[in-house]
Amino acid sequence: MRKFAPLITLAFFAVLPFAGFSTYIMHILILVIMWTTIGIAWNLLGGYCGQVSFGHAAYFGVGAYTAGILYSKLNLSPWWGIPISIVIVTLFAFILGFIVLRLRGPFFALATLASGEVMRISSENLVDITGGSLGIMLQERTWVEKTWYYYIILMIAVAAFFVVKKLMESKIGYYFVAIREDQDAAESLGINTTLYKTVALCLSGALTGVAGAFYTNYMGYIDPHVVFGLHDISIITIMIVMVGGVATYWGPFVGAVIMVLLAEIIRSIPGLGTAYQTLFGILLIVIIIFLPNGIVGDSRKLARLVGIKGASQ
């Protein structure tokens, strides 16, 4: 049964649009799946390989801007952005990895955080290429209906899920975990840690970049503050994985569902909308103190906590 869980979930999501949901619900579903993809990508680098990145907005934004610039400067369809961003973002991650992967732990976190900010400030200032703070706007959207967008992002998410799953079940996956647990020990066992960390970073970056390119196509508008946002992209990505479950296959999905729904619910309550970051921050603090491995990772602990609460009531 457990073995078929991914396929059953996939079948469930494939038939979901036939239920005839409103566009709003479809929009929420698309967001959930997009964030799941980004969460899966972050989890590969942060959860399995142990390199906690605070700057996934850099890859997301570069992917988004690849699609945007193809459209605005070369007059190509922004859908080309999805395959092309794989190449561009992989290259970008490779170059960035050359710098940031020399660092460990908190230093890596800070350097990646800085990389995201550098990209945001650069894209604000390189007005000729990116359009500066005005951003890039797609004149016409491909479809008005959301169904096709839904299937495209679902395909991307499924591909990301299976790539990561296959990778983690292979030898490379064990190398990643070995690097996370003790980099020096891994190196002394003959694992080329720099190579495997670069592989994890490039793959993670490319998956995030594809999600970014999709975002451009779906939203039809990008600007530096949105796609390179520290709080809106990088921190939310970390929160999705932390809430869902670090180093679990299903964690990013659970986290994305919770975070997207929570954001929508908070925004829909009048007077509470401006406080959503406070509530997210409190959620993050509570999760770290009580469920440090996330809902999926600490599911037994969670069940026990709920069970105790249920017994006392």
Place this chain on the structure above:
Amino acid sequence: MNLEVFLQTLVQGLLIGGLYALIGLGMTLIMGVMKIINLAHGELMMIAMYIAYWMFVLFHVDPYMSVFIATPLLFGLGVALQKFLINPVLKVDSILPENQVILTVGIGMVLSNLATIFFKSDYRSTPVSYATDAWYLSDYWKTSPIELSLSVPWTVSFIFAVVITIVLWFFLSKTDTGKSIRATAQDQDAALLMGVNVKLMRVVTFGIGSGLVGAAGCLFIPIYYLYPALGGQFTLIAFVITILGGLGSTVGAILGGLILGIFESMTSTYLGMGWAPVGRFVIFVACLIFLPGGVASLLRKRKLGR
């Protein structure tokens, strides 16, 4: 005159560098003792700035006097954060060791968002009477070949920063508590064996770090505008200084702050204002690649610092 512009830029950079050093000092102390990066550092400064702002608006307390009000308050806030939020996490087992860093991100988010809710996201500035005053070199030296100006609030803030830094240096090197803090930073286990209350020192250090950044916030109030999202940018500045200076090195943090101030001032004069933050990161990355130990490692080589 080109030389004039250059010298003016240098002076300006030096003045802001002194304030940056104060921000960096708090960060480096926390990092040295606790081995974690406090990503809520800038938000703590933002809180101190709001304290100074409201003190001025409501009670007409001069921002420079607010240093004596905001610093103890921020010390208390830092102690509370460390005691009730960060310490419990140190004990929890988890897959990722960066949990504490992510926790400070959460704290920062809450602080900056609460500020937005309570004070709105308006840009505010404190209308002190001396905000635009300046001293001119030609007023004192009539035949001076070049003209330089020193803004009054910038200079007073700089002097305050220097005094606070000297007091901190005395505290760290002459008092028992200060020595215990340094011992904890050097080797926690050894310090514990020597009878240092490491747990208390962690709490005190976080408090002092917050107090320092609180003082820096009050000094920034007369020269800078204030808005709730300002914290993030100063957190980045603080960690760039910390890396530049070398981890946990106080001398390094001071030098790092001055270098960053001058460098930033130069980029904004010669490349344009928008690029100043990029210059900050260029120096950060260059430092990580070419000088991973920071300025402190150079000093150590010449046996100047500890």
